[in-house]
Amino acid sequence: MSRNAALAAIIIIIIIIAGAAWALMRGGGGGGGGGEQVGTITIGMSISLTGKFQDEGHQALCGALAAVNWYNKHGGITVGGKTYKLKLIYYDDQSQRDRVQSVYTKLITSDHAQFLLAPYSSGLTSAAASIAEQYKIVMISHGGASDAIFEKGYHYIVQVLTPASKYFASSLEIVKENVPDAKIAFIWESSEFSKSVIKGAAQKAQELGLQVVYNQSYPKGTTDFTPYVQQAMQAGANVLIGGGHFDDGQHLISTAKNLGWKLKFISILVAPAQPNFPDAVGEDAAIGVAAPAQWAPSVNYSPDNVPSGYTWAGPTTDEWLSEFQNLTKNYKDCQGIEAPAYQAAEAGASIVFLVEAIKKANSLDSTAVRDAMNDLALYTFFGKLKIDPQTGKQVAHEMVVIQWQKINGELKLVVVYPPEVAEAQPLIAPPNWWS
C-alpha cells in the first residue's frame, strides 16, 4: 500500500515537472517581423496566457501585436536616420505575481528588451513596476487602472488607460447634463478597486455640484440587496452609481427593478458591459442600465474629429481592427478570439503612445523617451492620450459610457457618451423603470 502510494507520488511529481517544463517552453514566442538591413526595437511583455486573466491576456497581446504589425507594414519607424522595425517578445506569466517579476528580469537581462509593456491587471502591473523602475526602462501600463501604482513615486511607469478614480466621471457628466433634480445613491462593493472608483466619483460629484443622498458599500459576495435598495429609496435617490463585479451587479439591478425603484439614470461597473447581462436580469430590467468602459468597438475616434491641442497618431480604428482580425485568423496565440475587447484596444494604444514618444525623442534611450512622453497629446483609435509628467498617470483619456437600449426592436449595447463619438443619446428615466 505505502509502496504504491510512494510510486503514485513520484508519478504525480514527474507529471507536474513535465507540465511546468512544457508551459515554460510554450511561453516563449515572438511577433512582428525583423529585417536584416533595418534595425530592431525590442519591446518586452509579460502577459497572462493561462490562469485567471487568460481571456484578458490574449486580448491585450493581440491588440498590441496588431499595432506592432501596422507600424511595421507602414515602414517601421525612423530614429536618427535609421529605420527600425518593432519586435514584441512575450512570455506567459500564468496570471501569477511571482512569475511576473522573473519574466521581466529575463526580458531585460537576456532578451535585451529596450521598452516594456506592463502585464494585465493592477495587481500584476504593480508587481512589474518595481523591476522596470529598477532598470530604468519605460513600461506602459495598459491594464492597470489602479491609482495606487502611480502614487509610489515611480518615474518610468506611464499609463494609457483611464485611472480608477475617473471611471464614473463621464457617467456623472451625463447626470449633470440630463437630470436636473438628481439625487445620487452610491452602492458599491467593498473592494480596493471599487473603493477608489467611488472615492473619485464622490469628488467628481462634488465638483459638478451634484447631490449625493446615499453612499454605502456592501461586502463581497452579497446576494440580497433589499436593505441597500430600500435605504437608498427612502433617502429619495433617483440615480444609481456603483457595483463591483458581475454577480453582485446583476443582483443589485434585479432587486432595484423588482422593488419598484424609480431611477432616472443607472451606471454600474462591469456587469452591464457583459453581453449576457440581459440574459441574467431580463430585458425589462436591462434597458437603460449603463456602464463606464475604456473603449468599445463602435466608438468612432477618427482623424476627422481630432480635438484641438491633440494630433492624430497610429492606425485608424478600421486599420487596427483589420490587423487584429488577421492575427485571429493566422497567429496561434490569437486564434479563437471572436472580437476585440477594450483590453485589446488599451494594449494597442500603448504601442502607439510608445512609438510616438520614440519618434519625438528621436532616440532609443529609455530616459529620453520617457521625457518625450511628457509633451505628447495624442488622439488615437483608443481616444485621447496624455500623461501627468510627474506621476505618469493618464489624464486625458475619457471613459465612454455604454448603455442597453432598444433600437428598432433590437436590444443593443450602444455608446452614449462622449457626444462626439456617441451612437445614440443617453436614455434618461427609461420608461421600463417608471412603469
Place this chain on the structure above:
Amino acid sequence: MAVELSSQLLVSNTLSGLVYGLMLGALASGLTLIWGVMKVVNLSHGYLVVTGMLTSVIFYKYILNVSPTLSPALAFVIGALVGIAFYYSSLHLIIGKAETMTLKIEMSSLMSTFGFGILILGIITFAVNRGWILSNEGLSGWTLSIHGKTYLEVAGTHLEYTKLLGAGLGVVLVLVTELFLRKTVWGLAIRAVAEDSRAVALTGYDPVKVKLLTTIISTIMALIAGALYAIYLSSGISVGLESQIAPLSFVIVVLGGLGSLIGTLIGGLIIGLTYNITLALTGHSEISLSVAFAILLIILIVRPKGLFGR
C-alpha cells in the same frame, strides 16, 4: 455617510431581514439532517444547492419552459436521483456497514463528500465550456407580479414577491420534512439511527436503507432549497454562489443545533435579522457581518450544542 436612523428604516430592514433569514435557514436545512443524523460533514452541500438552482433555470430557459414556481417539484425528482448517486458513489462504502460513527469515518466522509462536490463542479464547468449553459445564468428577468406590481408594500416597505415566495416555500419545505420525521415510521427510524444504528437493526429496519433514505432526503432538501433560492434571487446564478452558501449553511447549522430542522430556521433568522438591523443602526455593512458572527460566538459559549442541539 450613514443614513440618518429612522424608525422606518428599522422596520424595513427588520422585515427584509426576516425574509432573508428564513431563506438562509431553508438553504441550510438539508445539511443539518445529514450532519446531525449520520455525522456526515457534507462538503458538497453548497454544490447540491447550486444544482437545484440550475435545475430551475435549465427547465425554465432550455427545456419545456417550466415556470420556476414548479421547479421545486423538478428538484424533488432530480434530487432523489442525485441523492441515490451521492450515497452509492461517496458514502455507502464508508458508512454503510458502520454501526457507530468513529472519527476516522467522519474524516473519510469529509473527503468523499468533498470529492462529490468537485464532481458536480466539473460537470457544471463542462456544460459551461461546451456552451450548453452560460457561466452566469439567470431566470432572464422572470418575476412575479400581482396587480402589475412586483413587490408587496407592508408598513411603507417594499418586499419583492419573488423573495417572499422563495423564503415562504422554504419554510414549508422545512416544516413538511419535520412532520415527516416526527409522524412517520421511516422518520422515526431515521431519528433512531442517529441514536443507535444496532438497535434499529434489531427492530427489523435495515440501517443501510435508513442511511440511503436520509441521504436522499437531505439531497432533495438541498436541491429544492436551491430551486427556491433561484426564485428568491430571480437573477444571477453562478457556481461561485457555492462559496457563499456553504460557509453560511455550516454556521447556521451549528447555531441552530446539529440535526434540528427548526433550529436551522431560527439560526437563519438570527443571522438575517442581526445583519439587516445592524446595517440600519450603524450604516456599515462591514460591521453588520461581524456582529452576526459575534452573536454566534456568544450563543456557542452559552449553549455549545447550539440552540436546539441535543
